[in-house]
Every structure is written in C-alpha cells, then in structure tokens.
Amino acid sequence: MLDRVRCLMRRVWRNLKQSPVLCTAAIGTVAVALTIIAFFGIVVLNVQQVTRQWSQDIQVIAYLEQSPSASQIQAWTAKIKAMPEVEKVVFVSRDEAFRRFQKRLGPDAELLEGFGPEILPAAMEITLKPPYRNQAGVGELVGRLRQDANFSDLTYEQEWLTRFDAFIGLLKLGGVIFGGFLLFAALFIVANTIKLTLYARRDEIEIMGLVGGSSMYIKTPFLLEGALQGLVGGLLAVAGAFGLFQWLLKEGLAGFLLISGIGHILFLSLPQQLLLVAAGTALGLLGSAASLRKFVRI
C-alpha cells in the first residue's frame, strides 16, 4: 500500500516535471478564472451589505388615534410582537414624536413655537424580520394588522419597496447568471488546458493501456495532478483576489459604501476563501476527468 502511494507520487511528480509549461498554464487558468469569480463575489458581498442596511429602514408604522394607556401599550406591543413577520415593535409617544420632529427641523425648530406634542399622533413602529423585508412580507403584515381596528392608519413606503424588490431580484438573477457563466467558462477552459497536457502524453497513455494498465491505474495520477493544479490555482486566486481587493476594490467600494453609511468593506470570509480553494480543486479534478474520458478508452 505504502509502495503504491509512493509509486503514485513519483508518477505525479514526473508528470509535473515533464511539462512545466502546460502545468503552469493549467494552474494559471484556474487562478485567473477563480480570481474573476472572487472579485465579482466581493462586489456582490458588499452590495449585499448595503441592501441589508437599507432593508433595516423597511418599517410599517401604525398611527394611533389617541394616546393609549400603559396597559394598552403593553397589550398591543405583545400582540404585534407575536406576529410571525415582526422583529421589533417600538411605541413612539406623542412627546417622543414631537422631540424627533424638532430635532429633524434643527434650526427651523422655532416654527413649532406655540405648538405642543398634541399635533402629532402616537405610533407603533414595526420592524420586520430580514426574510420579510420585501413587498410580499410587508403586504402580509399589513393585512394582519388591518384586522385590528386600532391599527387602521398604516403607512409604509410602497413605491420604494417596489423598487427595492426589483433591485434585489436583479442582483440575485445577475449573480446567478454571471457566476454560473464564469464557472462554466472556467471549467471549459481548464478542461481544455488539461486536455493539452494529456495530449502531450498521449503516447504514454496509449502504451500504458496496451501493456495492461487498468483504467484506474492510468487515470489516478492525472486526476491527482488536476486536483493539485486546481488547489494551487485556488490558493493563488485567494491571493490574487486579496491583491485586487487591496489595490482596486477597497477604494472604489469605499466611496460607494460610505455614502450608504457602511464603514467597513468586507473581504471573503475564511469559509468563503476555503470554498474558493475547494472550487479550484474540484475544477481541476472535473477538468481532468472530462478530458481523460477522451484519452483513456479501456
């Protein structure tokens, strides 16, 4: 067994040594393809950060006709809180609303001179759980609230919600299509590069078959080689993506994100980096397997 492994390692090493240029090309294609995917991933990741930030603003406000008593507030808060879509309920009293209004007006606050909190209604501010922060979720919640006559005066930003939904949908669709396309293109290119390395060794592959090598025996070192190349390519892609991130994205995204009130620009998390390396390995392995089918016919 140990002998077999050693023999296998020798064969892989020999292959790598024999065609360093093609080997480098294979690693290079994996690295470049995955760097592009990672770059794109980082952009999506950070845009998602923004949309998550924005989605916190998705609220439903129920204006109350009269100032409720403390026990009423408690009962209503509990009732709303029990609804499945709701993350948080905050009661905003007339005084509180008036204070906020004053603050918002800033230097113009003197306009309010002579008026008291009674000009503004008290309200329940309802924040939704993240999965419901869209048009459908808001719709459901509003429907539920309307069943209670106390919450008949509801506001939410219908038009904004529609646009937000469309934007998120577009982002997801674009991500799936573009990401899928990139992965497919990467697989295609990697498979073809590996096909070149196999083509360079077609005599060896043919003779191994003719002198009684089993399909497994012939293929294993090539599969291993492909996986290894993919692994190295994946590691390089993480490094490459980090380089691009530092050099290009950080500044570019910072401008965009700071406007949106996000101070921290994300790089791929450790699991995402590992996923990238795993994707490289899988790419190399699949690429070899696909090409080998054409070269090994026993």
Next chain:
Amino acid sequence: MIQICNVSMSYQKDSTALIDLTIRIPKGDFVYLTGASGAGKSTLLKLLYGAEKPTRGQILIDGQNITRLRSSRIPHLRRRIGIVFQDFKLLNSRTLFENVAFPLEVQGRKRFEISTKVYQALKHVGLHGKLHRFPLQLSGGEQQRAAIARALVGDPMILLADEPTGNLDDEVTQEIMELFKGANARGTTVILATHNRDLIRQFPRRVLLLDKGRLKEDYTP
C-alpha cells in the same frame, strides 16, 4: 489455445477488413500471419489483444470469450499477451530500462522484482549494457530488440508481433527470429504478422495466408 470462430470485422459499414475467419491455434504454436498489404493482418492482431471488437463471431483464449469481455477486464487479458508493434511504441522520454519496466510497473509489481526481471529481459536481447540510453540513442535493430524485451518481460502466454523485421537487414532479422524461437521454445504461443516470404522460407512454420480479409490458405511447409 486460441479459437477464432466465424469472425468478421468491419471498421466502416460498407467495407470489411476480415470476413468469416475460423482458426485454431494450439498452445505453444508458432504461426505466421501473412498476406498482401491491407489483407487484415494487423486487424486480426488487434482483435486478439482487445483493441477492436469483431462485428461478428467469437474469439476464445484458453476458453475465455474475449469478445464478451467487459472493458474493465481487458487489462487482465493484455497482461497475458506480449505485443511487439510495427512502430515499436517505445517512449522516447524514458530510458530503455524504464521502457521495459513499464508492463511490470503497470501491474504493480515490487521494485526489486522489476529490476531483476528487466535486467534479465534486456540481457536476453543483448541490451543490458545500454540500460540508461533513450530509445532515440539506439539503432533501429536495437529498438526492435528493446520492444521485444518489453513484450517478453512479463512472461506472456502469447506473443503477438506485427512486422517485427520490417526494415532490418538479414543479420538483425536472424537475431530477432532467434529471440522469437527462444520464447516459443519456452512455451509461449507466437503469432507473427509479416509479408516477408524469405523469412518464412528460412524459418518454416505454420502459415495463415489472408487475402482481402479471408483466410485463403492454412498450411505448414
């Protein structure tokens, strides 16, 4: 024992390379396969080592029907057969030693065993002084002998040789025929495809004459 029963083979729909061949080759026989160019000699050899399948008929080797073999069993068939190819099929990037070691390595034999056997096989063909040369540093006759050493290193039951004396001079041809006779004397069935009539005259053995894919004559001179 090789039994070829009503075998036909065509590469394309409209042409046939072999037509209704029925041949028995007992164990330990020495047979020439002869006929004009395109008669189907190489094709018959390919059927015997499982590189092609007949379109009709059966081929049995020691009672095992190799036309029904699953592709995963073909390597086991080939380990019992030594093949000398017309174009040698030596790997130019490997030394002579490595080339001859190939069939044993593929079978996962132990390194010590491989060294001993390869050395013996090369000694047998008189090339043990050139272990570390590459094929392109050898003469045509030496390459041919290297190919024979590789075919014989695994002690095959059957030796298939396709034009093994193709463009070699008389002296080298003699040497090579001695190698085949030697292997045959040790019990290996030898099938040798050639269109060299002088060879058959010099070393008379059973002759299978193919003509446009048909067995025209089967005689022992």
